[in-house]
Amino acid sequence: MACTRRTKTLVSTCVILSGMTNIVCLLYVGWVTNYIANVYIKVPMPVPAKKLEGDRKGETLRIIERLDRLENVVNQHIQESPLKGDDNQLDRSFSDSSLFNHWGQDMGPESRRVALKMFQYYGYNGYLSDRLSMDRPIPDYRPEGCKNMSYPSNLPQVSIVFIFVNEALSVIVRSIHSAMNRTPRHLLKEIILVDDNSNNDELKEKLQDFVKETNSKQPGFIKMVRHSKQEGLIRSRVSGWRAASAPVVALFDAHVEFNTGWAEPILQRIKEDRTRIVSPSFDNIKYDTFEIEEYPLSAQGFDWELWCRYLNPPKSWWNLNNSSAPIRSPALIGCFVVDREYFAEIGLLDEGMEIYGGENVELGVRVWQCGGSVEVLPCARIAHIERAHKPYTEDLTAHVRRNALRVAEVWMDEFKSHVYMAWNIPQEDSGIDIGDIAERKALRKKLQCKTFRWYLVNIYPEMRMYTDTIAYGVLRNSLKTDLCLDQGPDTDNIPILYLCHGMTPQNVYYTSTQQLFVGVLSPTIDDDDNKCLVDVNGRPRLIECSYAVAKRMKLHWRFTQGGSIQNTKSKRCLELLENNDNEFGYQLTLQKCTGQNWTITNMLSLWSTLVS
Numbered sequence: 001m002a003c004t005r006r007t008k009t010l011v012s013t014c015v016i017l018s019g020m021t022n023i024v025c026l027l028y029v030g031w032v033t034n035y036i037a038n039v040y041i042k043v044p045m046p047v048p049a050k051k052l053e054g055d056r057k058g059e060t061l062r063i064i065e066r067l068d069r070l071e072n073v074v075n076q077h078i079q080e081s082p083l084k085g086d087d088n089q090l091d092r093s094f095s096d097s098s099l100f101n102h103w104g105q106d107m108g109p110e111s112r113r114v115a116l117k118m119f120q121y122y123g124y125n126g127y128l129s130d131r132l133s134m135d136r137p138i139p140d141y142r143p144e145g146c147k148n149m150s151y152p153s154n155l156p157q158v159s160i161v162f163i164f165v166n167e168a169l170s171v172i173v174r175s176i177h178s179a180m181n182r183t184p185r186h187l188l189k190e191i192i193l194v195d196d197n198s199n200n201d202e203l204k205e206k207l208q209d210f211v212k213e214t215n216s217k218q219p220g221f222i223k224m225v226r227h228s229k230q231e232g233l234i235r236s237r238v239s240g241w242r243a244a245s246a247p248v249v250a251l252f253d254a255h256v257e258f259n260t261g262w263a264e265p266i267l268q269r270i271k272e273d274r275t276r277i278v279s280p281s282f283d284n285i286k287y288d289t290f291e292i293e294e295y296p297l298s299a300q301g302f303d304w305e306l307w308c309r310y311l312n313p314p315k316s317w318w319n320l321n322n323s324s325a326p327i328r329s330p331a332l333i334g335c336f337v338v339d340r341e342y343f344a345e346i347g348l349l350d351e352g353m354e355i356y357g358g359e360n361v362e363l364g365v366r367v368w369q370c371g372g373s374v375e376v377l378p379c380a381r382i383a384h385i386e387r388a389h390k391p392y393t394e395d396l397t398a399h400v401r402r403n404a405l406r407v408a409e410v411w412m413d414e415f416k417s418h419v420y421m422a423w424n425i426p427q428e429d430s431g432i433d434i435g436d437i438a439e440r441k442a443l444r445k446k447l448q449c450k451t452f453r454w455y456l457v458n459i460y461p462e463m464r465m466y467t468d469t470i471a472y473g474v475l476r477n478s479l480k481t482d483l484c485l486d487q488g489p490d491t492d493n494i495p496i497l498y499l500c501h502g503m504t505p506q507n508v509y510y511t512s513t514q515q516l517f518v519g520v521l522s523p524t525i526d527d528d529d530n531k532c533l534v535d536v537n538g539r540p541r542l543i544e545c546s547y548a549v550a551k552r553m554k555l556h557w558r559f560t561q562g563g564s565i566q567n568t569k570s571k572r573c574l575e576l577l578e579n580n581d582n583e584f585g586y587q588l589t590l591q592k593c594t595g596q597n598w599t600i601t602n603m604l605s606l607w608s609t610l611v612s
C-alpha cells in the first residue's frame with residue numbers, strides 16, 4: 001500500500017508490503033512515486049526493472065535510466081528480503097545493506113552479521129532495539145499551541161490494541177511502555193495484544209512472562225489474544241476490538257512510540273462527538289538508527305487504486321492559521337481511535353476483505369457517507385517504524401485489488417469505474433472474485449448513507465474525477481501487437497513503443513474531449529498533472545495536459561476502436577515506422593496517415609454512443 005507524502009520537491013512513498021500495516025517510506029524526487037505502488041509491490045515477481053538488467057541496449061537503456069532509482073530500491077529490497085538460513089547470500093548482501101549506511105560502521109564482523117540477520121528478519125534494526133531503553137525519551141514534536149492546552153478531567157477511558165505478527169519483542173515492549181508512560185494512568189484502562197499467529201519463539205514464553213509480570217502489579221491490565229491461524233490485519237483489528245472493554249478503543253501497530261499528551265486531545269474530540277474517528281499525526285522511527293524523524297502535518301487520503309496517501313491539509317485548515325486545530329481527513333491510513341460502540345454501529349471493518357489493503361479507505365468513506373467524520377489531530381503524535389521491508393514478502397497486489405473492488409462496488413456508485421480504470425481491468429467480467437458483498441450493501445442501506453458523489457464534492461474535493469474517460473487500457477498497433485505505447489523515460493517526455501507489460505507506464509486513457517493520457521492516472525489536484533499525447537512540430541510528445549491546453553497545443557486525437565489515431569489539427573497520424581536500428585524493429589512516429597490501426601483494451605459504453 002502506497003501512502004505518498006509530498007512536499008515541494010521531495011516525495012516519500014510509503015509502501016505497506018504485507019500482512020500488517022508495515023509502512024515502508026522512501027524518499028525520492030517527484031516522479032518515482034508513481035511507479036512504486038505498481039512495480040515495487042511486485043518485488044517477488046519478475047518486474048521489468050529487474051528483467052532489464054542483463055540486456056542494456058537501445059530503448060532498454062533509456063528505460064533503465066527512467067527506472068534507475070527505482071531499480072536500486074527494488075534490488076535493495078530483494079537483497080534484504082528475508083533469507084531462509086542461506087549464509088552465502090548473507091555474505092553477499094553484507095556490505096551492501098542499507099542497515100549500515102548510517103549505523104554500525106564501527107562494529108565488529110560478528111556483531112554486524114547478527115545485526116544484519118535480525119534486520120533481514122524484522123525489516124528494522126532489531127539488534128539496536130534490543131539495546132535501547134524501553135523507556136527512552138523522544139522529542140516532543142507537537143505544535144506550540146498544543147503544549148499548554150487544558151482538558152476536562154472526566155475524559156473517557158481508552159483500551160489500546162496492538163496487533164502484530166513476528167515483531168521483535170523489544171519493539172513490542174517499548175510500544176507498551178511508551179503507552180503506559182505517556183497516557184495518564186486514569187485514562188488507560190487496558191492494553192490488548194493481538195498476536196496474528198506469529199511463529200517467532202520469542203513471542204511465546206518471553207512475551208507471556210512480560211505480561212504476567214505487568215499483570216502481577218496491575219491485575220488484568222494486559223490481555224492477550226492469539227490467533228491459531230493467520231487472519232491478516234483486518235480481522236486482527238476486529239479481534240482486538242472484541243476484547244476491549246473501555247468506551248474508546250485505539251487500534252495500533254505494535255511498532256510505535258507514543259508522544260507526550262497524545263491521548264487527551266483525541267479523547268476530548270471523541271467525547272464531544274462519538275461519531276468522530278480520529279487519527280494521531282505520525283512521525284517516523286527510522287528503521288536503521290531508531291531516531292525519530294518529524295513529519296509534516298497531513299490529512300490522509302487515497303488514489304484511484306485505493307492505495308492510501310498522505311495529503312496536504314485542506315485549505316479551510318490553513319485559513320484557520322492554527323497548527324493545533326483538527327485536520328479534516330477523507331480517510332485513514334492505518335492507526336485510529338474510535339468510540340467502541342459507534343465502531344460496531346457503523347459496521348466495524350469489512351471482514352470480507354482479505355489480509356490487508358483498502359480497509360482504511362473503506363472505513364473513511366463509509367464513516368463520512370453514513371454521517372460520521374474523520375480527522376487527524378496535530379496535538380496527538382505517535383512515532384511509527386517504517387520498515388525497510390516486511391519479514392514475509394508475498395505478492396499482495398491481488399488482495400489489495402480485490403479489496404479495492406469491494407469498496408468500489410459497495411460505496412462508489414458510478415465512480416466505481418474509476419477504480420477499474422486505475423487498475424486497468426475491465427468493468428464487466430473482470431474475472432476477479434470479490435466475494436459476497438450483499439451484507440455490506442445492506443449495511444449501506446440500513447445506515448441510509450449518502451452518495452459517493454456527495455463525498456467527493458464535500459469531503460474529498462482534491463480527488464480528480466475522470467467522468468469523461470471513454471476508453472482505457474494498453475494501446476497496440478495491428479502491425480505489431482506485442483508492442484504497446486509506453487510513456488518512455490520520464491525525463492524527456494518522448495513516448496515510445498515497448499514490449500507490452502501493462503503496468504502504469506503503459507496505461508492509456510482516451511476522453512470524450514479527444515485527449516489521450518499516457519501513464520498513471522493522476523489522483524489528486526495536488527499531484528502532477530496527467531501527461532497528454534501532443535503533436536509538437538510533427539513529433540509525438542507527452543506534455544502536462546493543463547499546460548498543453550493553456551498553450552493551445554495539438555492535443556486532440558480522433559480515434560475509434562480498431563482505427564487510426566489522427567490529430568484533429570495537424571491531421572497527422574500516430575503510426576509505426578520500420579526502423580532496424582531500433583531494438584524492436586519499429587519506432588513511433590507522426591506522419592501522413594497510411595491507414596494503420598490501433599486497439600485499446602477496454603471501451604466504456606459511452607464511447608459507442610458518441611461514435612454512433
Ligand SMILES: *[C@@H]1O[C@H](CO)[C@@H](O)[C@H](O)[C@H]1NC(C)=O
Binds near residue numbers: 148
Ligand atoms: C501556559 O498556561 C499557564 C497557565 O494556564 C500560563 O501561566 C502560561 O503563561 C501559559 N504559557 C504559554 C506559553 O502560553
Ligand SMILES: *[C@@H]1O[C@H](CO)[C@@H](O)[C@H](O)[C@H]1NC(C)=O
Binds near residue numbers: 321
Ligand atoms: C497566524 O498566527 C500567528 C501567531 O499564531 C501570527 O503571528 C500571524 O500573524 C497569523 N497570520 C495570519 C495570516 O493571521
Ligand SMILES: *[C@@H]1O[C@H](CO)[C@@H](O)[C@H](O)[C@H]1NC(C)=O
Binds near residue numbers: 324
Ligand atoms: C486552535 O485550535 C485549538 C484546537 O481546536 C483550539 O483549542 C484553540 O483555541 C485554537 N486557537 C486559536 C487561537 O483559535
Ligand SMILES: *[C@@H]1O[C@H](CO)[C@@H](O)[C@H](O)[C@H]1NC(C)=O
Binds near residue numbers: 478563
Ligand atoms: C485498418 O482497418 C481497415 C478497416 O478495418 C482495413 O481496411 C485496413 O486494412 C487496416 N489496416 C491495416 C494496416 O491493418
